[in-house]
Amino acid sequence: MIERSPAxxxxxxxxxxxxxxxxxxxxxxPERLNAWTDELERRYFELLDExxxxxxxxxxxxxxxxRGFCAGADMDDRHEASTADDLRPVQRPRxxxxxxxxxxxxxxxxxxxxxxLGLVEALYCDLRFSTPEAKLxxxxxxxxxxxxxxxxxxxxxxxxxxxxxxxxxxxRVITGEEAHRLGLIDRVVDxxxxxxxxxxxxxxxxxxxxxxxxxxxxxQVYQGLDIDFDTAVRVADRLMVESFRHPDAAEGVRSYLxxxxxxxxxxxxx
Numbered sequence: 001m002i003e004r005s006p007a008x009x010x011x012x013x014x015x016x017x018x019x020x021x022x023x024x025x026x027x028x029x030p031e032r033l034n035a036w037t038d039e040l041e042r043r044y045f046e047l048l049d050e051x052x053x054x055x056x057x058x059x060x061x062x063x064x065x066x067r068g069f070c071a072g073a074d075m076d077d078r079h080e081a082s083t084a085d086d087l088r089p090v091q092r093p094r095x096x097x098x099x100x101x102x103x104x105x106x107x108x109x110x111x112x113x114x115x116x117l118g119l120v121e122a123l124y125c126d127l128r129f130s131t132p133e134a135k136l137x138x139x140x141x142x143x144x145x146x147x148x149x150x151x152x153x154x155x156x157x158x159x160x161x162x163x164x165x166x167x168x169x170x171x172r173v174i175t176g177e178e179a180h181r182l183g184l185i186d187r188v189v190d191x192x193x194x195x196x197x198x199x200x201x202x203x204x205x206x207x208x209x210x211x212x213x214x215x216x217x218x219x220q221v222y223q224g225l226d227i228d229f230d231t232a233v234r235v236a237d238r239l240m241v242e243s244f245r246h247p248d249a250a251e252g253v254r255s256y257l258x259x260x261x262x263x264x265x266x267x268x269x270x
Contacts, residue, residue: 013040015065016047019199021058021206023051030066035074036117045094048102055266058206060102061198062125063109070118072139096149099124100222103215103267105205109198110176111191115139120149123158126218128184129198130176131191136184142171157225159183210248211267 015026025047027034034040051057064070099106099121108125116139122128130136138155140148147155147168155164159182167174179185189197205214216239224232243249248264255262 012043013037014043014047016050018057019061020203021056022061022199022202023047023054023057023059024061024063024195024199027062027064027070030064030068032074033066033068033071033113034064034118035071036121037074041096045098048099051104052102053269055269058104058211058267059202060104060106061109061195061202062106062121063111063195063198066112068112068118069108069110069114069134070121071113072116072118097124103218104211105202105214105218107198107202109194110134110136110185111194116143117149120151120154123151123154127186127201129187129189129194129201130179130185131194132175132177132188133191134176134179135173136176136179137171137173138167139171141169155184207261210252210262210264212246212248212265213243215267216243 012028015028017024017026025044027040027044029035029037029040048060051060105127106125108122108128110122110128110130112131112134114122114134114136116137119136119138122136138147138151140146140151152164152168155167158164159167163182166172174182174184176185176188180188187197187201220232220236220239223235227235246265248262251262251264
């Protein structure tokens, strides 16, 4: 990874730092609670692309600089969009939900406000850790908007239709504690230890879990949301046979019998 001076980093919309096999990405607009812009999105996606291509990166942690995770779309940009004559959907080089396709595990460390698009970006991660006092809200309905960016698909699958409708129709603010009770947050960690706990978890995945297995399992889970059980079993049967042929299967057995940390192969670069 290219080393950058602290002065240069101050102007980067997303910071990247390696912690061993874990890549930590920090949304870096703290003066705006890391509100989302096209520039931030471009850099974030670029860094995710680099992580996919780097065999030494085995897990990714996403967090925010300062007091917030991401306060949603930058309202200055939103105002320009809402007053423009041409209201056709913006054509983007990548779909907004691109993070869902990243093959490596992604953990959101929600250190503060996550609103609107900011909450959606946390949902695009595979797991979510949060501080107890972090404030989360869908927000859209209170801006005269609809459930954007696929959140109407994601939320019901995470917490059920009625709970999802509660959060979407009211736009009310919930804390990390309540989000954990609803099943939206996987772990609640005090603010002093949030990032450390998220990185430690990601490091454990990197050390003990096969990158290929994790990639295949992620795909199974997300594809399984839209197929019936019998189809999912047939897919799993086929994938199981394929996994037996992969070197990681033999290494997993050997490392278990020899009581050592497995030396799994890096994920193939597509």
